[in-house]
Amino acid sequence: xxxxxxxxxxxxxxxxxxxxxxxxxxxxxxxxxxxxxxxxxxxxxxxxxxxxxxxxxxxxxxxxxxxxxxxxxxxxxxxxxxxxxxxxxxxxxxxxxxxxxxxxxxxxxxxxxxxxx
Amino acid sequence: xxxxxxxxxxxxxxxxxxxxxxxxxxxxxxxxxxxxxxxxxxxxxxxxxxxxxxxxxxxxxxxxxxxxxxxxxxxxxxxxxxxxxxxxxxxxxxxxxxxxxxxxxxxxxxx
Numbered sequence: 001x002x003x004x005x006x007x008x009x010x011x012x013x014x015x016x017x018x019x020x021x022x023x024x025x026x027x028x029x030x031x032x033x034x035x036x037x038x039x040x041x042x043x044x045x046x047x048x049x050x051x052x053x054x055x056x057x058x059x060x061x062x063x064x065x066x067x068x069x070x071x072x073x074x075x076x077x078x079x080x081x082x083x084x085x086x087x088x089x090x091x092x093x094x095x096x097x098x099x100x101x102x103x104x105x106x107x108x109x110x111x112x113x114x115x116x117x
Numbered sequence: 118x119x120x121x122x123x124x125x126x127x128x129x130x131x132x133x134x135x136x137x138x139x140x141x142x143x144x145x146x147x148x149x150x151x152x153x154x155x156x157x158x159x160x161x162x163x164x165x166x167x168x169x170x171x172x173x174x175x176x177x178x179x180x181x182x183x184x185x186x187x188x189x190x191x192x193x194x195x196x197x198x199x200x201x202x203x204x205x206x207x208x209x210x211x212x213x214x215x216x217x218x219x220x221x222x223x224x225x226x227x228x
Contacts, residue, residue: 031214035218040220042220043218044218045217059217090159090160092159103150103213104209108152108160111157111159
């Protein structure tokens with residue numbers, strides 16, 4: 001099993017450019033999410049999804065779009081990149097039935113490091 | 118805003134010693150989790166403790182939870198160099214869909 005796969009691992013953008021960070025999981029997890037990790041800030045939730053066609057905002061959604069057309073994929077789109085979006089981005093997924101019993105145990109990808117100049 | 122806050126921010130010990138790190142949180146929770154992150158990697162789930170539990174063990178890990186003080190501690194016994202990593206607590210205060218993570222404790226185990 002590949003688990004959670006993120007691409008690309010590294011990306012450099014110029015201010016104003018757009019790009020999509022890809023996330024795919026092969027565990028049939030219903031729940032998927034995107035976090036960003038910044039020095040001294042820990043991880044902050046950007047967006048999450050509980051199934052195909054269902055997405056919702058996290059703590060820091062501004063500047064990011066998501067969609068969930070399949071169970072496996074949850075891409076994160078930056079429409080007009082800003083230097084403040086320089087960060088390491090993590091995709092994470094879990095079984096919804098875990099949430100129903102009270103625990104959201106996340107499986108993380110390896111991360112995508114984005115630099116916006 | 119951060120729900121969990123780890124303490125200390127950094128901890129350096131010798132191999133074989135025990136490492137203790139703490140997590141404080143602000144709102145009521147259903148459960149609390151600890152994750153490990155090796156340098157340049159994603160987070161890996163270590164252990165989960167539910168709000169009605171006070172202590173849980175998993176191998177060399179021992180987690181305690183004090184809901185009256187809104188705090189948890191993670192003890193790693195007989196530390197090894199391979200335990201060198203950042204450790205994060207994660208809580209579900211308010212919503213199980215929105216886990217919130219602390220800023221982490223960087224543990225360095227010197228051989």
